[in-house]
Amino acid sequence: MSAPGEAARRKPARRPTIKDIARRAGVSESAVSFALNDRPGVSQDTRARIRRVAQELGWQANSAARALSGERAGCAGLVLARPARTLGVESFFLQLVSGIQEVLSTRRTALLFQVVEDLETECALYRRWWAERRVDGVLVVDPRTRDPRPQLLASLGLPAVVVGGLAAPDPATSTVWADDAKAMARVLDHLHGLGHRRIAHVAGMPDLAHTERRIRSLRTEADRRGLDARHVRSVTTDYSDAEGAEATRRILDAAEPPTAVIYDNDVMAVAGASVAAERGIAVPGGLSIVAWDDSALCRVTHPRLTALVRDTPGFGRLAAQELLAVLDGGPVRTVQGELPHLEARESTGAP
The missing domain is CATH 3.40.50.2300 (Response regulator)
Structure with a gap:
């Protein structure tokens, strides 16, 4: 059985109010309001005493009240x-x-x-x-x-x-x-320099502006390097590991599968590496993989994944x-x- 007073000790602390401050400071509630809202109507000594009491009680202005008074919500x-x-x-x-x-x-x-x-x-x-x-x-x-x-x-x-x-x-x-355009150019510079001519891009959601920019940049950079458009393509996903894996399976089932795949995030890149492992495709011997965003996932996966690193x-x-x-x-x-x-x-x- 609980000891007397235990229920009271368990009761949540009540937030201090303007009335509490007024009682402790020995002033009216209107004086407290003037002091805490930097309005005229109280002396400097009274304002300082009210603010000191408010601080001692742990009082904070209510965000809803601030908004109604025209102040910021914070x-x-x-x-x-x-x-x-x-x-x-x-x-x-x-x-x-x-x-x-x-x-x-x-x-x-x-x-x-x-x-x-x-x-x-x-x-x-x-x-x-x-x-x-x-x-x-x-x-x-x-x-x-x-x-x-x-x-x-x-x-x-x-x-x-x-x-x-x-x-x-x-x-x-x-x-x-x-x-995103320059970032994609850096990825293409790397893969093209290694000798890749069939490159796939597993992109994110199709209605995102940055997805469109990355797809457009991939095509532009491929054209600039004289790559066959039939061998450089993008597929869109929802960014999940499940859709990343499924997109990888589809592109690897093509008559002329890519030798390198660029993934729009780290999760899909790791999922793609898993699909390659399931099929006995060596990374990077049979398939090179690049992740758009670096993370701990990219650094602990074996082999460690090449990635775009940004702050x-x-x-x-x-x-x-x-x-x-x-x-x-x-x-x-x-x-x-x-x-x-x-x-x-x-x-x-x-x-």
Whole structure:
């Protein structure tokens, strides 16, 4: 049986209120409100005493009340419209979010993160956040080839920064982007230099702007090197290991299978290497593999996977810095992130 007073000890601590501060400081509630909101009506000594009491009690302003009074909510939003099953094993977004949070925390700004099923649901969420004044601004990821989000956010007056680069520039929206075309050129330089002439590209979701850029760049770089278009092709997936493996099986079943495959993320690259192992195809002797994003998966797989290496947390920091600049009244800008470099490892060699 519980000892007397144990139930009381287990009771959750109550958040301090303006009434508690007024009682402790010996002033009226209106005086507390004036002091904590930097309004005239109380002396400097009284203001200092009230703030000292508030700090002792651990009082913090309620975010909803701040929003209603016209102040900032102290929160930035990030919505991800991707199949949830593709996120558990992909390290890119975890690293991106860590960089974002690192910058936001310096301004005591929280990150409100939500995964949704599709773009329509994402747009509905923006409308709700705007109506409820839940966030001060948003970071928009995975730009689409036909993207309704910049126009929607502009119409709401909700500040935004697009992370990844739109298919077409938007004069009203700041953008932080990476040069996928030059990155693909680096991969083609490596594979072509090794002697590969039949190259496949297992890409991500077809409606993403960066997927389109990578596919277009692959074709451009192949043409520039005089490669036969029939032997250089892209297939799209949902970024998952399952679809990455299935796409690998299809391209290896072709009459003239590729001698090298470029995968749009690390998870699909590892899945592709597993398919090659199942079929007794040596990597890189029978098939060279390149992963677009480097991770621990690429470095612990045998053989270790050649990969594009970039500072993903740094890209997240850059995006968060740009959003804070926009919230501070800065101009609309387009900012380019660091170009990734190719780390050649054991998974690529001569065909």
